[in-house]
Amino acid sequence: MFIFDISNPITLLLMLAATVLLIFLAQELKKSMIAAIPLFIYLILLIVHVAQVATLSEEYRYMISTFSRCIIIDFVFVFISFFAYLWVDDIETKALGKKSLDNSLDWFWRKV
Numbered sequence: 001m002f003i004f005d006i007s008n009p010i011t012l013l014l015m016l017a018a019t020v021l022l023i024f025l026a027q028e029l030k031k032s033m034i035a036a037i038p039l040f041i042y043l044i045l046l047i048v049h050v051a052q053v054a055t056l057s058e059e060y061r062y063m064i065s066t067f068s069r070c071i072i073i074d075f076v077f078v079f080i081s082f083f084a085y086l087w088v089d090d091i092e093t094k095a096l097g098k099k100s101l102d103n104s105l106d107w108f109w110r111k112v
Contacts, residue, residue, distance in 0.1 A: 003052065004045065007069035019077065023084040030096075032089035039081040046074035 006012060019038045026034035053067045092098075 003063065003066065003070070004048070005066060005070065006045070006073050007066060012073065015077065019081060019084075023081075023088065026084075026088045027091060030088070030092045032085060032092045035081070035085040035088040039078065039085050042074055042077040042081055046071065046078060049074055 006015060022038050023035055026032060049067055049070045053064070053071070056063070056067070
């Protein structure tokens with residue numbers, strides 16, 4: 001069974017570096033869709049890991065701990081990339097002079 005083990009420290013550091021670089025690029029270019037790329041990738045990874053756990057056969061039950069670590073890491077990266085997307089979207093709307101449809105997170109950005 002193939003598993004993309006993101007709990008490996010080297011893989012984790014590479015994914016973190018790629019995420020930070022994409023968020024920085026999105027912030028510099030003021031394009032929120034660039035910041036959405038890692039969000040979609042991590043959501044797909046989360047779905048794949050959960051599907052693998054759901055269809056895990058008895059001979060691979062020893063991999064449950066690896067899958068659980070991967071799912072936790074997926075949730076953390078989804079959380080980080082979601083707030084980064086919202087942050088870059090706020091920057092983009094202010095730069096283009098557009099009015100945001102929903103300013104429900106203004107209280108959060110004022111405190112950051």
